[in-house]
Amino acid sequence: MIKKSVVFICGVFCLTLAQSGVSHARTKSKAASSAAAVQDTVPRSEYEKLKQEVEALKATVQSLIENETWARQSLGQPEARPVQQQAQKVAADTPEPNDETATAQAETAAPPPSRVSPEMGLEEGDRQKEAEEAKRELDQFLRSQKVLFKKGDLQVEFSATYAQDTVEIAPYKYKARAAGAGVLFRYGLIDDLELDISVPFTFQELELDTRNQLIVNRDGFARRDSSGLGDVSGSLRWGALHEDGLIPETTLSLNVKSDTGREGRGLATLLRPSVGSNLLIVDPSLGTGFWNIGGSVSLVKTIDPVVLFGSLGYNAVLERGRYDPGDQIPYSLGMGFSLNDRVSFSTSLNGAAVRRYKIDGREIPGSGGDIHSLNLAVTVQVAKGLFVEPFVNFGLSEEATDFFAGVNVPYRFDERYPLPFFR
Template sequence: MTGLAEGRVPARTRMPGCAAASRPAPGPLAGPAALGIALAALLAAAPARAQEAVTVEDLRRLRAMLEQQQRRLEEQDARLARQQRLSAAPARALEGLRRALRAPGPARPPAAPAQAAPGAPAPPPVVAAPAPGAPSAAAPRDPQAPSTAAEAAAVRRREEQRVLATDPTLARVGGVLTPRGVISAESSVEYLYTQNTQAIVNGFSIIPGITFGTVDIRRATQRAAIAALTLRYGITDRLEINARIPWVWRGDTIQTAPADINASPITVSPTGSGLGDVEFGASYQVNDGLDDWPVFIANLRVKSDTGRSPFDVPIYRVTDPQGGFLRGLERELATGTGFWSVEPGVTVAWASDPAVFFGGLRYIWNIGRTVSLQDPAGGPPTRTRLEPGDGVGLNFGVGFALNERTSLSLGYDHIFVMSSRAGGRNIAGSGLDIGSFNFGLSYRASERLSVSLGVSVGATENAPDARIILRVPYRFSL
């Protein structure tokens, strides 16, 4: 009986492996707990001789049963965790849709869970698949997320505006709107560089590379810096008025090798600075951009003639004794065009996550006037009606929001300038094509302050070779 005495289970002895039986499982999964309670009741009710009959082998079998139930519990826990991960997938999809600025749709009610049998493991929870754009029960609604299609469109418009603001062309001609009641004060610094080389042949060539006569080679380098203040005010969320006040510095260097072989090269360096042509205009968003429609923005820009006119600067009136090329050249440089112009246009923006496509078309109407043309020979000026050629501008590109603070854009801008007229007759060779590739980068330092850097590279002979513009807009409310 000694072996049986060792195999007895005193009432105060805690059996190893029974800890799982003493811990109730969550919910209806109470199989091991019920087994432990039943075993305790059996041992309490059995007579002393029945307790002595419980051997070590019986305890081992009991422990194996408890371990098997523990494994089933762990498997149930693993299935529950897997079901929770699957139920979280619609929530992640919903968050992706919200980031794509889609409007949330109506939620589908989840199916009622079936009643589990007493003592049986509870089935895994069934999660109803949400409709596209519908919030999931596993993902509580973000209070900052858009709740209507109009609000989602407004958020999408703000993202589009942040991308469009990086393009150098759109920042000038229109398309970037300011919210209602907000004033934007934008300071900018712009640098332009152009170099042209001309070879004028006074003679004839018998074969390529062999020329009889003289060759007059001129090289002109033009540099300009423009500091400007642009003010924008949002009358409504879809209507903005703006004005731009520039200050211009210009400096040219003209070098020539005169036709006279005995003459030395000549260099002149005229400069000029002062107030440029003040501009003012307005932009209006035509439609609301719902249902994946592109947004159309109508723009109107008017340029004045407040800058110094090219017809008001002094010129060289005498022939230089070494080459004669100075006749009619400017001694000082103008800071304006000398003509008013009106520029209506339209800008189109369409968001296709993660890109924003944009484009624009505008017409430049240069208003002609009668000016006094100076006589290089020193005679009295001549009154002449000049009509600068009108222009048609086209631009397009694509932009990306890299993150919530940084955006970039790539685009192309082209302006076709028609022939100018003097005294009612066309000026031969006065038509121009001005094309440039644009790159823009913007960083939003805060809700009020951002920094934008734009670069343009000339694609045609008449376009500036390089143009760099740094803009720092600051927004504040009245």
């Protein structure tokens, strides 16, 4: 009896345990199904967030379409209708937001401007202005060949120079050394019309070697020096033609040079000994002693990356009393190029044909000549509007100065100073 009771109890226990396992399996299966359903469904908060982002994107696209239409109308360009229609179609397919979504959109999306800012309308003009300004900065080595300044622009150029020349007139040897400093003003009267005024100051020393004479007094040298204001000059330059295709930039100039520099006797005095001495009196000259009036034409042509330039002119030297020093035909031919956005290199051949000297209307044989020199220069921009230009010049003919070197420092002011009577 006891054995049967034990068997019965074990059977009931096993049956109960089996039913519990089946129930647990069913519960686990239902939980897994619920989890899968939860994973397949986007939460409400995520849905609202995505909806707000779609609405913000739609508003941004609509604003860009309106701004593009306004900008194209301002510039006279046709509207991009296919893009606008496609964007409107996308906006129409998107459901309208409710009040809560609209409020969230206003908080999260930055409102676009209702109109294009004035800077956008002037962007193209600003770029063109900046390009012209950059070109003017690079063209500083052409400042004596073309007009670079607009109305009211002002540039002041300081210079320091040194020159050395040697002339032999048997049995003498004549040496000249000159150190100079000057200031040059360039001013834009109106667009394409420029006024230049140059004021030089000179210190000059002349030395005469008389050691080859039969009678030598003391050390055989005579020295004289002088200093002061040189010949003040000015020019008026007009940009007649701008470079366009095969047409070069053409500039016409009117040049005037005064006789403000103190006139010396120069070599003429060297031929006359002073009384009681075998040394000759040397009287340095600070100027030519004659007025000069002339004109010239300059051409500039760009063949990237090289710029070619040249000029040809005529200077009438006004006679004074019995003396007529002879007119001059100056010319120049050169080239230059930019090494980078701040450094330019240029070289030029400068010259002048000088007509014969006249006294009392009669020409002096052999008094004419040709002056030729080679000039090398490097122009460096060290700051906005400020340049440093060292140069060296070598004489190529007997009449030219043997050696001439110096440095120019141009500075262009940022402000403009237009004259009220120039319109």
